[in-house]
Amino acid sequence: MTVYADNAATTKTSKTAVAAMVDCMEKYWGNPSSLHTVGQEAAEVLADARERAAKILGCEAREIYFTSGGSEADNQAIISAATIGERKGKKHIISTSIEHHAVLHTLKRLEKKGFEITLLPVGVDGIVSAEQVENALREDTCLVTIMYANNEIGSIQPIAEIGEVCKNHGVLFHTDAVQAAGHVHIDVKEQNIDMLSLAAHKFHGPRGVGLLYAKKTIPLTNIIDGGAQERGKRAGTENMPAIVGMIAALEEAVSNLDKNSAYVSALRDRLIEGLSKIPHSALNGDRNKRLPGNVSFCFEGIEGESLLLLLDEKGIYASSGSACTSGSLDPSHVLLAIGRPHEVAHGSLRLSICEENTREEIDYIIENVPKVVDYLRQMSPLWHDLEEGKKNHVI
16 A cells, blocks of 8 residues: 655645646647737636635735745745835844744845844744734834744644734734645635735645735735736746646635545544554644644654655655755754754654545554554664663653
């Protein structure tokens, strides 16, 4: 049996999305910026995609900007807010210690340009409170950027409450919703979200495409210059097939959201219950306020990389954290932020499932992960020291 359990890294492109993309490539292959009939037919399809995206997010079509993915959208949102703030003499930004590196690295770059960055700490559940955000606000705060749901441990933040705090204080609020879109209900107006980023390949759309929602009153700063596409705010001929595929996938995900969430959450809970029986293991993130398909564990006394390789041999495809940092030897910054010691953070496993997974697959994971963990522990000098009492167990 093979089990794909790395949907947080990327999902399989749905048949609905593929069909929409092929149809677009065959019928609407023109450049939407061209004035002739072929180009204007493509422009109509692009406008329709923008309208459909806006309807899903609860905003206006002119507030949707198509990008190459979540990272670009994050960069443009943060840089735009910083540019606005700098003009007003406000150079303070609030975020969290568990953000995706697309956010953290952008903030680090701004810090070198004189901005002051406050990274709010999180508890063991990986959640920040609206009260924390409010207490951190200052007269010179120009932006609060907090992810909707964490890509490694699945914890969902109180976005509506944070959005209300920001609105009451007149501070822009951006959320990286890459992991959340298509999996939880989102309404940017109801949740007081000023800017939002998402990426298609997290909800069965194609890779290399995403979007940025930005409230119409926010003047965006270009990070790609050139043509006048996307109302002059994002140069480059629009990737029409990818955009159409993204919207088709998003509509499908949202229309089935409640059903899929109930099904996947039940599988998730079964998986958590099964893996919790492994001695000296710990679930990462909040038990209940988490994405439907996210299961993240730390196992004391093992290395996550070895765990992944042995699970791969058994046909179980998972990860130890963010796919974007898979080449790093450093432990996850997210796991360290929730209080996991370095040696424990190295022994992490992230299983991210979707509606295509089955109960039989979940049971196969539950059967094999304990075997692999036990095998690795028997070979580990550290584990023997722990078992013999030479060192104390941490979890």
